[in-house]
Amino acid sequence: MATGHPNLHSFASSDELAAQLRVYVLRNQTSALARHGTFRLAVSGGSLPTVLAKALLATSNGTPEDTPQFSKWHIFFADERAVPLDHEDSNYRLLNDELVSKIPAELGTPVIHPIDKNHIEDDDPQELADLYQEDLMREFAAKDSVKVPAFDLILLGCGPDGHTCSLFPGHALLREKDAWVAAETNSPKPPPKRITLTLPVVTHAFNIAFVATGAGKKDILKQIFDLEEGSSLPSALVNQGAGDKVTWFTDHPAVDGVSFPRRGSL
Numbered sequence: 001m002a003t004g005h006p007n008l009h010s011f012a013s014s015d016e017l018a019a020q021l022r023v024y025v026l027r028n029q030t031s032a033l034a035r036h037g038t039f040r041l042a043v044s045g046g047s048l049p050t051v052l053a054k055a056l057l058a059t060s061n062g063t064p065e066d067t068p069q070f071s072k073w074h075i076f077f078a079d080e081r082a083v084p085l086d087h088e089d090s091n092y093r094l095l096n097d098e099l100v101s102k103i104p105a106e107l108g109t110p111v112i113h114p115i116d117k118n119h120i121e122d123d124d125p126q127e128l129a130d131l132y133q134e135d136l137m138r139e140f141a142a143k144d145s146v147k148v149p150a151f152d153l154i155l156l157g158c159g160p161d162g163h164t165c166s167l168f169p170g171h172a173l174l175r176e177k178d179a180w181v182a183a184e185t186n187s188p189k190p191p192p193k194r195i196t197l198t199l200p201v202v203t204h205a206f207n208i209a210f211v212a213t214g215a216g217k218k219d220i221l222k223q224i225f226d227l228e229e230g231s232s233l234p235s236a237l238v239n240q241g242a243g244d245k246v247t248w249f250t251d252h253p254a255v256d257g258v259s260f261p262r263r264g265s266l
């Protein structure tokens with residue numbers, strides 16, 4: 001059961017947002033390393049990898065709290081498109097191009113867990129979802145005997161229709177209770193075949209952050225934070241399911257008209 005309300009922050013510039021996202025991610029790194037010696041996070045595609053790269057590739061002030069220890073990171077995908085990893089629609093490729101390939105050698109190399117279509121023979125996203133669930137079971141269940149994996153952090157985007165991961169408004173996948181990873185075969189946003197973490201996995205994470213910027217997100221953020229109107233939108237369901245474990249990183253144009261943003265730092 002969720003407690004508290006999500007935290008909604010709005011920043012005056014992309015530089016400020018990136019600086020605060022860095023503080024937030026590295027705070028989560030510190031807690032995760034203290035808990036179990038690794039930092040297990042899941043990331044989305046879309047606009048997120050570019051912002052994340054800006055946050056994490058900035059120069060460190062040299063303190064342990066401000067230094068990404070990438071060799072202890074396990075990076076998973078919140079969702080993926082059923083395309084080869086080198087395809088222009090691949091979230092893996094996007095993250096690699098924006099962030100992973102640019103990490104300086106002295107900061108170490110993260111372990112990446114791709115949702116890898118190259119390992120299946122036909123075009124069946126369910127097979128891909130099953131394979132990824134097995135990967136998660138190896139990583140989480142074997143070590144921690146858990147029924148639902150607890151990522152240390154999940155970084156999400158929010159589409160202009162309120163979708164997050166590849167969980168779209170009104171789709172049956174929003175009611176999935178058992179599977180950790182699911183297949184979407186009819187996404188309203190191309191490409192149609194996708195793989196996604198399910199809501200119970202997303203809301204079970206230690207912490208969850210959304211990054212949503214620009215005036216194009218303003219109408220949907222108004223709905224998401226207006227509980228009556230937006231209550232069944234996928235991003236709103238994350239808010240409802242995870243409460244104060246959720247932090248939104250937005251800019252001023254995205255929250256114009258939203259009633260309770262906190263300005264500035266965390």
Ligand SMILES: O=C1O[C@H](COP(=O)(O)O)[C@@H](O)[C@H](O)[C@H]1O
Nearest residue numbers: 044045046047048157158159165
């Ligand atoms: O299709 C997708 O879109 C969402 C939102 O993208 P954004 O560009 O509006 O931030 C993204 O979070 C998801 O990973 C991706 O597959």
